[in-house]
Amino acid sequence: MLLSAVALLATALLLGGMAFFAVAVAPLVFTRLPPEWSGRFIRQVFPVYYLWVLGLSAAAAVALLPLRLPDALAMAATAALTGWLRQGLMPRINALSDAAQRGDAAAKPRFDRAHRLSVILNAAQMLAALVVLVRFA
Secondary structure: OHHHHHHHHHHHHHHHHHHHHHHHHHHHHHHHOOHHHHHHHHHHHHHHHHHHHHHHHHHHHHHHOOOOHHHHHHHHHHHHHHHHHHHHHHHHHHHHHHHHHOOOOOHHHHHHHHHHHHHHHHHHHHHHHHHHHHOOO
């Protein structure tokens, strides 16, 4: 019972935080802040966001392990992917953004592809959390 409650809470907080970031925080940052501030602000937010996702998905995975193995594996995969996104893809995106801003014409399409990949992977993580959450019903 306790593990189920922990898994449910962690998964709900995970999905809620991810959804709030996607529909409220990110759009507001880029529509309300001047461009010279928005990039700097979002670079400070993303490492914290990824720690949120990593911590909650890992907690859900651990709590789900003795209860529902497929859901535990989905949350563990979400945590592992988040580690790569935070430590691998995010620094690459930042470097490509910096290069594009310095005038490197080749960096812009590479930035666009890397950014699109991060958005797709984040959506897949949200879908995984939604599926796990729905299975609690």
